[in-house]
Amino acid sequence: MAHRILLIGGTGLVGGLVAARLEGEGADLRALQRRASGRPNEEIAPPERWPARVAELGGEVAISALGTTARAAGSEAAFRAVDFGMVAAFAAAARAAGVPRMILVSSVGADAGSATFYLRVKGEVEAAVRAMGFDRMDIARPGLLRGARGGDRRLGERLGILVSPVVNLLLRGRLDRFAAIDASAVAEAIAALAGRRDPGTFVHHNRDLLQIRSGMV
Helix, strand or coil: CCCEEEEECCCCHHHHHHHHHHHHCCCEEEEEECCCCCCCCEEECCHHHHHHHHHHHCCCEEEECCCCCHHHHCCHHHHHHHHHHHHHHHHHHHHHCCCCEEEEECCCCCCCCCCCHHHHHHHHHHHHHHCCCCCEEEEECCCCEECCCCCCCCHHHHHHHHHHHHHHHHCCHHHHHHCCEEHHHHHHHHHHHCCCCCCEEEEECHHHHHHHHHCCC
């Protein structure tokens, strides 16, 4: 995998796993980050500098695994500034730089018309990035992510992960998109998607991500 890949969100749960996977595959990865994580090829800069750096770097694929929560951000406005503002600015800069492909990590239930603030913002940023006209866009909509996130977990998430083995057994058919999924599986699917060039816009839920990870599709 010799083409250049730009990544934001590389210090998060999924993003960190994506970075490790791509680096292991020998990708020319440039991870734009606010803080260092000790991995090679990090580009440490404040978010307002990311678009300019994207313009300088260019690439073949842009990946956003960036995301926070209103609790972690401190307010709904601060959450939107990250999950919509930073993501959309990164994607717009990538498109302006001629990057042809975009991968966006979103969430199951993302809908610009949702009554739930979190899902509404996720849907709005999906729509904004779709409208930018990438040759290929992949949207990953995983369910509850299982993995080592440290202390950055809400109580509801912790409880959801605890009971997920039982709940997942009940979520069959189309409902399996709402099941919990290992962050490592999502990251492996994203790494695989980074090598795909067929044009179009593709939305991937849990089942799709697991099939992509295993090479079934």
